[in-house]
Amino acid sequence: MNKNRRSLLKQLGAAGAIGLGSVGLSGTASAHVQDPYADRWVAADSSNYSNTNRSASSINWVVIHVTQGSYAGAVSWLQNPDSNVSAQYVMRNSDGHTTQMVHNEDTAWHAGGTNYNAHSVGIEHEGYVGETNFTDALYQKSANIVSWLCDTYGISKTHPTGVAPCDARNGSGIIGHHQVPESDCGYNDHTDPGSTWDWNYFMSLVNGGDGGGDRFVDGDRVTPTTNLNTREQPGTDQPIVATISPGEVGEIMNGPIDKDGYRWWGVHWLDRNVWGWSVEQYLTDA
Known part of the structure; x- marks a missing residue:
């Protein structure tokens, strides 16, 4: 964006x-x-x-x-x-x-x-x-x-x-x-x-939050706002599992974890059946 x-x-x-x-x-x-x-x-x-x-x-x-x-x-x-x-x-x-x-x-x-x-x-x-x-x-x-x-x-x-x-x-x-x-x-x-x-x-x-509580909860359905790398673990130096496109739907499974200046969520990307960690600011409700 x-x-x-x-x-x-x-x-x-x-x-x-x-x-x-x-x-x-x-x-x-x-x-x-x-x-x-x-x-x-x-x-x-x-x-x-x-x-x-x-x-x-x-x-x-x-x-x-x-x-x-x-x-x-x-x-x-x-x-x-x-x-x-x-x-x-x-x-x-x-x-x-x-x-x-x-x-x-x-x-x-x-x-x-x-x-x-x-x-x-x-x-x-x-x-x-x-x-x-x-x-x-x-x-x-x-x-x-x-x-x-x-x-x-x-x-x-x-x-x-x-x-x-x-x-x-x-x-x-x-x-x-x-x-x-x-x-x-x-x-x-x-x-x-x-x-x-x-x-x-x-x-x-x-990033538009209220400073308290979490933006997502387990079970929420999300989609990326831009092409988004999902990684094996939280962190920008972690291996990339897949690059997810806008419109693909995932389910929040874990998180959040703050690492490397970002907030990460564990997401099961349903269309691909892959699981990885993705950055919150590039996720929106599906």
Whole structure:
């Protein structure tokens, strides 16, 4: 699904795919796409980001950050020309109130790495790494924004584990700041979003769940939304049993199990009489 969207974006370019000339958060006509979830626009200092007017197809990643300070303090800091940092969004923990500070088509200075600033959108969440208990309101609002970003720019709604690809052009997904690679392709020295950030809960919300309970139960009939590999065990490195096509029907037999940034279900694919593990985000009710 996202792969098809990304292919379309690359064919059409930014103008054809997302419609230039929309009304931005400031209320003035611009070439920027309006985010329906941001509550206000407060511009970062112009010296803290690059006015690049990126194409939609060049935005591959969403990077999750934690502010290490207050919401108001973070917004103020990104307006300070001495900070030399920025992010597209800053979010308040208590209620999810969101300030957009850099247009998504422009390049915020938040990630570093080899070229991750150029190919990502950064979201700062109010709090302290490993200390803050993030609220349901924050998780839900952030998930709304991230889901919209993924739909708008063709970003994969997945959370890869481990360090991200050295070249940001060679992948797509939703990652923490700590996963952005250094120039030597290894881990950086950041730790956000930290141990109190619930990735499973957050990714469930991003993918349309309610963050609680499971999407399927044993006995549910499902079909893939795209050609889908089913594997011997949960995990992207496991042997492929079969590639299942949309319209083929399977029965949920086991799961879920979270592995490699995905939620996996054991499915008996009835048309082929094969059993394997398949990724939840590519399954829908049959």
